[in-house]
Amino acid sequence: MAKDIEISTSEAKFLVEALKQNQRLDGRGFDELRDVKIELGRDYGDVTVSMGKTRVHCRISCEITQPYEDRPFEGLFFISTEISPMAGPQFENGNNTGEDEIMCARIIEKAVRRSGALDVEGLCIVAGSKCWAVRADVHFLNCDGGFIDASCIAVMTGLLHFKKPDISVSGEQITVHSIEEREPVPLGVLHIPICVSFSFFNPEDTEENIKGDSNNEIAIIDATLKEELLRDGTLTVTLNKNREVVQVSKAGGLPMDALMLMDCCHKAYKITETLTEQILSKLKEDSEGRNKYAAMLSSENNRQM
Amino acid sequence: MIEAQVSVLDQVDGSAQVTCGTTSVICSVTGPIEPKARQELPSQLALEVVVRPSKGVPNTREKLMEDQIRGVLTPVLVRYLYPRQLCQVCFQILESGEPEQEHSVKELNCCINAAYLALIDAGIALKSSFSSVCMAVLPQSSEIVVNPVTQQLQQSNSTHLVAIQVGQGGQKAESVLLAESNGSFDQQLFLDVLSTGEKECIKVALELRKIVENKIQKDFVWRG
């Protein structure tokens, strides 16, 4: 990611040489994701995602505002992905015009917002005058590669976990009920996009890559910071459980064979399935923890079929 | 009262996550590093303070907090030890624990205590220890509540934050670094707040000291 970190030639050579011998520095396989740890906070919509040393915090919030004039039936949804120097001294505060920062912000934007993961029409309160504005603030705490993947998981888990206060409308008058007063309502999430990033390395010379037929390029999943700094190209695939490609971004870098890219997409789908499962089970666990008495109070009983 | 973890981040020189009731802040310190030309001070350490809110974009409220924190840190850092260098101190509020539009004492309190631990973790020279405490004065009874909860904050006539420089191994309060008050109160009440603040700050300083002791014990395990 960062430009300012420099890696010595011997270290760089060592990493690539190890890759040629099917080894990664942290002992993972090429297609192996770091363990994803999701922690949910006390409040609704407070999520911390860790992947190895990478740590991303996401906070969802909402307020009532006026909708855009040309879209009176839609609420607003923003995602902010600003990187502060906390993630590493290479990031400058308030200056997010670096290439990687732009790419990260755009990919998250396309994956979550433009793909319609959040039902913005459900955020409308009074057409043309009042609607909910939902914000996702992504805070990058620790940087060890995979920012895009981690923040996508964090934002989606946050959206699924978040609950906005219940409201009642009578004419133009709106009453917002506090969380204590009425059970808050969850957001309408239409699908769960998951980003998977691949990093490409070229073990041979450039000419072999462009002219040759060997297709020996190496593709690894979920690179660490060091691997990210040394890679020749990257591909981020965003998929959801319904086998839909939401977004693909291979913005230049090492030319790769089309079939190999397709192969990457299929690999990414497998990861998408497991991660979606993990997110949903974590959320279920959390909601059970919050409503300890729900099972006891429920009138549901085990029917014998 | 204070829960803290030190060295939680590894891309920065020092870091601390401090949780105080429902308020949680993570602080990172990077330095001394090379500054940009416009930040550079010819004879002393330049300080860059960044506060990022948990929700929304930073605005004047966060700028004010940055300024207050800078006021606390500047006198305790041994600035002349690092001429033409920069120290970046970054705060990320994870959980605000107070109504953000009206108050900022709890966040500020957490930030100052987190900065102390993170600066020590980064190994930046300090002249002395410091700690802070936040208080609210309830109406009618004029009772001073230390570490108020949201409800008490909202009811209170005034809120106060006191940061004190602590010397002699966390035993003696030396001088006031920051006294920030909001609301209506009289002189006598303010003096009461200061003396309560002094006592509480020493308590906090001792707690912080214990955390530092634990950290050093862990760091120097190899010494046997």
Add this chain to the structure above:
Amino acid sequence: MSRLEVYSPEGLRLDGRRWNELRRFQCSINTHANAADGSSYLEQGNNKIITLISGPQEPKLRSQMNVNRATLAITVNITKFSKMERSKSSHKNERRVLEMQTSLARTFEKNVMLHLYPRTSIDVQVHVLQQDGGLMGSLINGITLALIDAGIAMYDYISGVTVGLYDTTPLLDLNSLEENAMSSVTLGVVGKSEKLSLLLVEDKVPLDRLESVLAIGIAGSHRIRELMDEELRKHGKKRLQNASS
């Protein structure tokens, strides 16, 4: 606006093309011989793009200098009058444009032999006079032509095209009406190979359809490469004749 029939049952598109037909493709190089070291003018359908290249030259700032290879900088200027409705903003610092610039720079960095020009900078300026869908592909084609005109060493052509997916039919080289109506895939293909330097998918595409979309995209890009090659050879012949006569 009434709902347009993007693809009729007879297999015709809005502008009368079949699914696998490209738009009119015209290009010329060395159009601004006095203004830049390399230049091209490209019309792909209604996209009209001027590309100017200056360099390899001394970098303007010392800090931009790389002792091992040339630095490639690309600026995309989308003019305010490039669409039917005049836009108010100049698009200059929009994230979308910054992303385009980054993607283009990263695409060409791996294809230009930058190591042959150490301590220099190559500046590419692209002016979009008119846009009508599939902009990213046209930008790639324009830059490829201009780089060749500037005589900068490259491994191969990079040709770009946008492919859409309408229901189950892939449509080659979208115009803006089609682009708004369906999800699109932009490819940047290296030479005659099947290697992709750039691949952008925007909006949902079923995973199992992606392969057929890529296949038609690659075929279309190869055709564009041929068209560019033809024009270049024609231009080369003309210049040789002028030189000898």
